[in-house]
Amino acid sequence: MLDAVLDRFTRLHPRVIDLSLARMWRLLADLGNPQQALPPVIHVAGTNGKGSAVATLSALFAAAGRRAHAYTSPHLVRFAERVRIAGALPSDEALAALLEEVEAANAGQTITFFEATTAAALLAFARAPAEACLLETGLGGRLDATNVVARPRAAVLTAIAYDHQDFLGNTLTEIATEKAHILRPGVPAVIAAQPPEAMAAILRHAEAIGAVPWRRGVEWEIAETPDGFSVAAAGWRVTAPQPVLLGPHQVENAALALVAAHASGLLAVTDALAAAALPRVSWPGRLQRLGAGDLVAELGREFWVDGGHNPSAAAALAPVLAAWAAEGPVDLVLGMQTTKDPAGYLAAVAPHLRAIRTVPVESAPAPFAAAALADAVRAAGHGNVTAHAGWRDALAAERGEAGRLLAAGSLYLVGEILAANRIGAPD
Structure with missing residues (x-):
């Protein structure tokens, strides 16, 4: 209804x-x-x-x-x-x-x-x-x-x-x-x-x-x-x-x-x-660690999500990523809309990342194709990037890897992941 x-x-x-x-x-x-x-x-x-x-x-x-x-x-x-x-x-x-x-x-x-x-x-x-x-x-x-x-x-x-x-x-x-x-x-x-x-x-x-x-x-x-x-x-x-x-x-x-x-x-x-x-204070999807759930159990590693999607949000995220990178590798699953500025976003976060996996965001009104977003990552100077058909494929490729994994760049992406993980979604 x-x-x-x-x-x-x-x-x-x-x-x-x-x-x-x-x-x-x-x-x-x-x-x-x-x-x-x-x-x-x-x-x-x-x-x-x-x-x-x-x-x-x-x-x-x-x-x-x-x-x-x-x-x-x-x-x-x-x-x-x-x-x-x-x-x-x-x-x-x-x-x-x-x-x-x-x-x-x-x-x-x-x-x-x-x-x-x-x-x-x-x-x-x-x-x-x-x-x-x-x-x-x-x-x-x-x-x-x-x-x-x-x-x-x-x-x-x-x-x-x-x-x-x-x-x-x-x-x-x-x-x-x-x-x-x-x-x-x-x-x-x-x-x-x-x-x-x-x-x-x-x-x-x-x-x-x-x-x-x-x-x-x-x-x-x-x-x-x-x-x-x-x-x-x-x-x-x-x-x-x-x-x-x-x-x-x-x-x-x-x-x-x-x-x-x-x-x-x-x-x-x-x-x-x-x-x-x-x-x-509870505000899901904003630099949120998923401590349990179906996806977390499959990954076998620390998994975070963040819905920030513009350069100023990336600048706020960067100090956290820098601190994480000092402790071990950080990988990113990135999905964005074409109405956003991937170059501005990546300028702040890319220096702190080991690998980036780009994905389309199916629920977004105007999603970047994974290949086009991967080109933007390379243009930002980060060479370790792979385009995937969807975020589930990207997570599967990250399964069992060392370090932290972050999915970010779109609240639509975060929503899809929280819904699939079941635990950690807003109530």
């Missing part, structure tokens, strides 16, 4: 994606404007780290005994992963009923898949009691389907980098300006560390509309501690444990979430709350 209604929305998709809020406003009006009945909203945009920030915020609310809805994308295995109602995944039957309600209100008019599913999520969130609603943008900010909340309690901008240039612009100034449009007058704008031109664009927009900047390095700071990190703003300081999500960038994401929760006024963020929440 759920798959059928999702497929019907896919067929209503515009022939060309034209970012616009007109369809969304029309559909929401026909649904009774559920966006006006949401619990207090924290809205999150950016290029990388959005999902990690939302996952950390979710853990903070749960640890405080407060209910929080969360909307994220894409999903890895089940569509329901996108919509957490008061912290819990809905059943496929409940989601199908919501989507059919949206379908009836839409009455066959042109709508994008993301617009329809966002409307269903907002409908669910408006009807279920909660103390907060965490919304992650899908693409950009200005014309994103989530950008329909008049006054959130806080807006959050994670690290901004190059991605989706065909929709958002070819410079960091253009991309940052698009994402900065989730800011609102008088509302805290919690901003991660940014490239100078991105920060300048964000601040121009914030000043123009009267948003209240909370900038990393100005209004708030991070400091390393023996067991983790501390984060401080005016009159407030919290010491937190090391995040369970790996990589130096995850300290930044965790700190951003702590500041956002504090700035929103929705939680009293203390050392005790941080200590209770951060070990509970």
Whole structure:
């Protein structure tokens, strides 16, 4: 039932994606404007780290005994992963009923898949009691389907980098300006560390509309501690444990979430709350070790997955790979979409890898052919590369090898692997 209604929305998709809020406003009006009945909203945009920030915020609310809805994308295995109602995944039957309600209100008019599913999520969130609603943008900010909340309690901008240039612009100034449009007058704008031109664009927009900047390095700071990190703003300081999500960038994401929760006024963020929440953060598919499952048993070696797919995500991954390479060989199973930048991705990760095996990603909308992706690997200067018909063939070739194995480059690839492994998939 759920798959059928999702497929019907896919067929209503515009022939060309034209970012616009007109369809969304029309559909929401026909649904009774559920966006006006949401619990207090924290809205999150950016290029990388959005999902990690939302996952950390979710853990903070749960640890405080407060209910929080969360909307994220894409999903890895089940569509329901996108919509957490008061912290819990809905059943496929409940989601199908919501989507059919949206379908009836839409009455066959042109709508994008993301617009329809966002409307269903907002409908669910408006009807279920909660103390907060965490919304992650899908693409950009200005014309994103989530950008329909008049006054959130806080807006959050994670690290901004190059991605989706065909929709958002070819410079960091253009991309940052698009994402900065989730800011609102008088509302805290919690901003991660940014490239100078991105920060300048964000601040121009914030000043123009009267948003209240909370900038990393100005209004708030991070400091390393023996067991983790501390984060401080005016009159407030919290010491937190090391995040369970790996990589130096995850300290930044965790700190951003702590500041956002504090700035929103929705939680009293203390050392005790941080200590209770951060070990509970779960964000599958982002530098995740698969500790058990069918595929792990077959491989007989340490197996990791990571859905990062752009150069800035690769730069965040590189220090982890460097540390692994110092301990032993690291091999990569790589699948990407043709809309991504393999040269930029490989520039950061390839120096730390022994072997790379390229694969097509069957579930992706625009997958690279394995041979073409292998050519990109060679062009990046890495000669030990083999193209495979699929990721299962690549894993079979890696069976019993020494060292760590990582599958990366696409969330679609990670989703396929998590579904096949069964253990380690989101629940």
